[in-house]
Amino acid sequence: MTDGNSYADKFRRAFQNPSTMGLAILFVLLIVNVALQPDFFSRDILTSNFMSFTPLIFAALAQGIIILSGSVDLSIGATMSLYTIVAAKSMTDTNVALIVAFGLVITVMIGGFNGLLIGRLRLPPFIATFATSGVVLGSTILIMPTPGGYVPKFFYKAYRQDFLGIPMPLVILCCGLLLWFIVSRTAFYRHLYAVGGNEKAAFASGIKVNRVRLMSHLFAGIFVGLGGMCLLMLTASGEYRSGTAYSMNSIAAVVIGGIAMSGGRGNIWGAIVGALILGLLNNIIFFANVPSFYQNFFRGMIVIFSLTLGTLTRFKELKAPV
């Protein structure tokens, strides 16, 4: 039924692709946002939007890779907080590059630790990364209980400026995406889908399942670090609360973007679409003057609404009796 090449079949396939619904929702939200904020496409507004969206986009990319491998990570938010705290605590005007790299090493190590727990020790990801999150967030609070630290002015100013005519957050994002583009040409990428889709079949066909899980967490650590760096440049200070919401928001973004929680299905670009949807949603809630009392309700309902629309594209699955 889906192997024909007529336009009707092509249309049906596009409609059944889980990413399509995400793009459609993104498009609608974009129109609503432009209607509420007529100067949306002006230079300044676009830059400031990308400034606030980029940390979530990176968190969603990390979460997307992990969820594709059939795992999940609740410690992403705490790790991003840790990044901002460690960096703000140790930065001076002269050692910025060193500290940025050091922060990345830390986030990759935390990713590797999670990878060991899940890949090697085979602990349940949800609860194991929740435990890691407790340890990481606790350490963050111990290092710096109150917001503060020092972030050099030129460093956080750079985030608000252009590089070769392109807003800086977008440049950082493109570097990250280039990295992912390279990875998506490797065997690791195919193994990721194999392990997430059917662990036993992947194992039977000779894929080192444990190693792929470990690698997915380790690799996602790079994106968590980049997200933490953008968060640090956005807030220009270290605070243990600044990152905590990103764990759950990244999961929401990934699922809205059409990646299945069970793993192995969906496309990593969908995670970006999901993150943009959540970002635009925040914008709309702000510009539509939704009273603060109603904001949580709207956030939750719109996520449920998007997910419901997403499942409608899989109506055949819904009609299955079991």
Add this chain to the structure above:
Amino acid sequence: MPASLRSWLLNRVVIAYLLAAGLMVIGGLLVPNFLTFRHVMTVIQASAFLGLITLGQTVVIISGKEGLDLSVGGIFVIGVILAAAILRGNDANLPLAIGAVILCGFVLGLVNGVGVSYLNISPLIMTLAWGTATSGIALFSTGGNHIGKASPLLETIGVGSLSIKIGSPGISIPWVVVIWIITIVAAQFILRRTSAGKTLYGIGANNRAAALSGVRTKLFRMTVYGVSGIFSAVTGMLMLGYVGEPNINLGSVYILPSVVAAVIGGISFAGGTGSYLGSVAGAIFLTTLDSILATLQLGEGGRQVTIGLVLLILLFSYSRKKQEE
């Protein structure tokens, strides 16, 4: 060691109780007067609230299909607020409040069930989003104000104790704990002895097999989420009796601990296994740990690190044990 004793000691539920008891002893060594009957009862009273919410969490996880309920916090708060708004400090409104809270919890839980069962949305994200939405409902329905309060009878249940005369001073057991014990016995009976309980384990262990043997799995799973909603909302009402005045921030502290308590009690996310007795031990363990850390004044950072490390050690030792088998 005889084989039967050895297998009994390796039972996850028994291990969970030994852990909870061991932690109590550690508390007794670290904190003076920790092991007095009064204080132990206070800890168990605090565990009861977590434990009752964990009952809902437990049945949802047993029902399988990556079952999870992260909306317990939101529905719990709605239970608190609805009960306070109906009671307004008057015992005469108690029957109405109980009915409304149960109905409301059930309906709010069913929304999760519809999403998970009929729309095939992953439980984690469905209940997470619905938890955000329900905490939003709690916020805008009150406008952030405290409307109403507990009635005298509910307050007696929340903070009072059942006194039993044994010997000269007698012992007193908090009413909340009495309610918890009754719930434990009832839950154990329903889960182990009734067809509903067997169906629950059946759909959790093998959904397809259950469906082919005539169980309406989608309807059943939806109802399970509704039941979890009832426990969250009713526990919220009990909590109102404990604190007296409604507060919107009461629920969020129970969301992930309810999952953790079930895991310590030996439940598996794959579904179809585990028992509520284990979750009870898990709830007592977590609350005892919290209580010890609070009296040691480690601060929020030290508390988080300790709980995380303890959890990692537990998970690690559980996984070792699984490999031995």
